[in-house]
Amino acid sequence: MNLGVTAAAAAFKEAILVFTPAACSQFGLQTSSEEEPTFDLRRAAERVKLRGSCLLFTSRKLDKVRERRKAAKRTMFPFMFLLLLVQHVLLSSTHEAVISPQDPVLYIGSSLTATCTLSPELGLHASTLYWTLNGISVSSSAYSVLSPDTLSITLQNLNGSQQQSGDNLVCHGADGHVLAGSCLYVGRPPEKPVNLTCWSHNTKDLSCKWSPGGLGETHIQTKYTLKYKLRWYGREKECEVYNTGKQRYSCYIPRNLALFTPYEIWVEAANQLGSATSDITTLDILDVVTTDPPANVQVSRVGDLEDQLTVRWASPPELKDILFQAKYQIRYRLEDSTEWKVVDDVGNQTSCRLAGLQPGTVYFVQVRCNPVGIYGSRKPGIWSDWSHPAAASTPSSERLQSGSCDPKPGEQNSTLRRELKQFFGWVRKHASGCSGMSIKLYDQWRVWLQKSHKTRNQILQDDNS
Amino acid sequence: KNTVFYQLFIPHCSIHLSLYFLFTNDAEGRLHQSQVAVFLLTYLGPPFNEKDFSPPRPNSTALSLPSAATRLELWHGLENQARLAQNQKAYSVLLAAVRELARSTLCPALKTSLLHFCTGLDGLLGSISALMTTLGYALPPPSANMEMRPTMNDFAKKVEGFWILRELQSWLWRSAKDFNRLKKRLRG
Numbered sequence: 001m002n003l004g005v006t007a008a009a010a011a012f013k014e015a016i017l018v019f020t021p022a023a024c025s026q027f028g029l030q031t032s033s034e035e036e037p038t039f040d041l042r043r044a045a046e047r048v049k050l051r052g053s054c055l056l057f058t059s060r061k062l063d064k065v066r067e068r069r070k071a072a073k074r075t076m077f078p079f080m081f082l083l084l085l086v087q088h089v090l091l092s093s094t095h096e097a098v099i100s101p102q103d104p105v106l107y108i109g110s111s112l113t114a115t116c117t118l119s120p121e122l123g124l125h126a127s128t129l130y131w132t133l134n135g136i137s138v139s140s141s142a143y144s145v146l147s148p149d150t151l152s153i154t155l156q157n158l159n160g161s162q163q164q165s166g167d168n169l170v171c172h173g174a175d176g177h178v179l180a181g182s183c184l185y186v187g188r189p190p191e192k193p194v195n196l197t198c199w200s201h202n203t204k205d206l207s208c209k210w211s212p213g214g215l216g217e218t219h220i221q222t223k224y225t226l227k228y229k230l231r232w233y234g235r236e237k238e239c240e241v242y243n244t245g246k247q248r249y250s251c252y253i254p255r256n257l258a259l260f261t262p263y264e265i266w267v268e269a270a271n272q273l274g275s276a277t278s279d280i281t282t283l284d285i286l287d288v289v290t291t292d293p294p295a296n297v298q299v300s301r302v303g304d305l306e307d308q309l310t311v312r313w314a315s316p317p318e319l320k321d322i323l324f325q326a327k328y329q330i331r332y333r334l335e336d337s338t339e340w341k342v343v344d345d346v347g348n349q350t351s352c353r354l355a356g357l358q359p360g361t362v363y364f365v366q367v368r369c370n371p372v373g374i375y376g377s378r379k380p381g382i383w384s385d386w387s388h389p390a391a392a393s394t395p396s397s398e399r400l401q402s403g404s405c406d407p408k409p410g411e412q413n414s415t416l417r418r419e420l421k422q423f424f425g426w427v428r429k430h431a432s433g434c435s436g437m438s439i440k441l442y443d444q445w446r447v448w449l450q451k452s453h454k455t456r457n458q459i460l461q462d463d464n465s
Numbered sequence: 466k467n468t469v470f471y472q473l474f475i476p477h478c479s480i481h482l483s484l485y486f487l488f489t490n491d492a493e494g495r496l497h498q499s500q501v502a503v504f505l506l507t508y509l510g511p512p513f514n515e516k517d518f519s520p521p522r523p524n525s526t527a528l529s530l531p532s533a534a535t536r537l538e539l540w541h542g543l544e545n546q547a548r549l550a551q552n553q554k555a556y557s558v559l560l561a562a563v564r565e566l567a568r569s570t571l572c573p574a575l576k577t578s579l580l581h582f583c584t585g586l587d588g589l590l591g592s593i594s595a596l597m598t599t600l601g602y603a604l605p606p607p608s609a610n611m612e613m614r615p616t617m618n619d620f621a622k623k624v625e626g627f628w629i630l631r632e633l634q635s636w637l638w639r640s641a642k643d644f645n646r647l648k649k650r651l652r653g
Contacts, residue, residue: 102618135511163510164571178520181620
């Protein structure tokens with residue numbers, strides 16, 4: 001126990017002391033459960049020669065003590081303090097102070113006057129308190145002492161809430177101790193949602209997405225509800241599966257959708273400051289059908305033709321029996337290029353020949369499908385995703401193998417040499433003044449060139465070393 | 466007698482494994498647990514996510530768990546049954562508290578993260594209970610759930626959430642020591 005008391009004495013020197021006669025009676029005596037330690041505060045107080053009959057530690061200081069103790073070997077000492085503090089706090093923390101209003105919802109730009117009322121047993125004066133908003137101190141020019149136990153603050157022109165859980169407005173004692181807090185929800189009412197777009201996958205389901213209207217961000221929790229009903233009859237229903245995938249404002253209706261009758265669809269937005277409804281979109285499921293990409297895309301050569309490839313595919317499996325008028329689109333690119341070339345007029349065949357290609361090159365090809373005109377729909381339809389890329393290479397031709405573009409350096413020289421030989425032959429024949437000109441001279445010149453190149457490099461190396 | 470001894474260690478190993486994924490002293494384990502902590506504190510907003518912040522501990526049913534803090538010689542001398550019972554009680558309360566925290570969270574991503582963490586806690590609790598049963602200790606009856614929740618304002622709920630996280634961190638740190646101690650005692 002001696003060790004404990006000495007250590008306690010050391011900590012007292014750093015502790016913040018608040019003398020509260022009312023709280024004193026709770027201290028200085030033994031504890032209830034056998035697990036908790038016995039500790040005599042009065043004896044320890046004598047050791048450090050403190051006046052007053054009891055001490056109160058703020059939890060903050062306690063944590064600082066704990067942090068230091070952690071570095072050293074863990075002892076029972078900090079736990080004793082924690083238990084004592086817990087004991088004290090349990091008896092008085094529930095009503096240290098009260099902030100009013102609690103958890104208000106406000107418009108952006110509005111003002112708020114809040115009050116912090118202390119409970120009398122704390123023995124603090126309102127003038128010693130201060131406020132923070134989201135951890136930042138508010139200047140005391142906004143404060144007003146209404147009474148010895150009530151301090152008010154006026155916040156003007158509030159910005160939208162910094163986090164969804166509300167802005168933290170906290171009333172502190174002079175030493176930083178948290179007395180009470182209130183969460184502020186500052187935002188704006190929602191605007192009419194816009195750009196409501198829907199599509200159906202194989203006529204079985206319906207996915208919709210929209211955008212929040214106006215400035216978009218309301219700063220407070222806003223609920224969006226997608227509703228739909230059959231146009232001429234039927235009860236209003238609500239979509240249930242929201243924000244699937246990466247889309248933030250979206251909803252998915254998985255089943256029980258009727259064909260051949262139009263639906264009315266809209267989005268309702270609501271929060272604690274107001275609500276708004278989007279315009280009603282009327283659509284027929286068959287007009288917004290999309291499907292899977294075509295299956296089994298295969299690309300192959302056309303015999304020996306070097307500039308052509310054939311692409312073949314199967315119509316998407318789900319709709320293959322009813323896609324009489326489907327349109328297809330093909331796109332292809334060179335292996336190391338990012339530019340796609342699109343073939344648009346494919347019609348509803350399931351094969352196509354690509355022409356005008358480069359020989360001996362690899363191409364990547366993709367196909368997609370638009371189930372236009374499905375069941376007599378007159379709308380343009382929605383394109384599917386592109387299929388997985390299929391690759392193939394065009395045959396390379398024989399003629400082009402002996403150095404057309406970018407010949408190798410050796411080849412280049414042999415071509416030049418050949419030409420020079422021809423030139424010198426012509427010079428000897430037609431120009432009498434250059435009789436000494438011969439291909440042997442050229443060869444000698446090449447040798448001399450190489451030698452001098454080597455010497456030059458040698459000199460450079462010698463210079464560097 | 467040897468076969469009984471072997472059986473005792475099977476559930477014991479699984480506890481260590483659960484703890485490892487929730488919280489260990491090495492970088493990997495700590496990172497996992499800390500991510501949830503950082504996420505939650507960021508959601509609560511400043512000053513909750515500031516270093517050294519410490520609001521008073523509320524006196525609520527969600528926090529009516531045995532304290533992880535205890536005198537060293539008392540901790541050292543704990544009988545196996547008492548040691549396990551304290552852990553079991555603590556994690557029962559903490560699991561319910563974190564579940565409620567997840568339920569009341571407005572941010573869907575945080576809700577998912579907390580519920581995922583609850584799965585880990587549930588596994589840990591199951592392992593502890595299994596070990597207690599194997600060793601022949603009676604499991605305490607499930608305490609009545611927090612039906613009478615006093616109305617707290619949103620800030621008070623945030624403070625409670627902050628302390629639930631703190632208790633969780635204390636207990637995870639302590640349990641690692643508890644199970645090391647238990648392992649030594651069961652072996653010797």
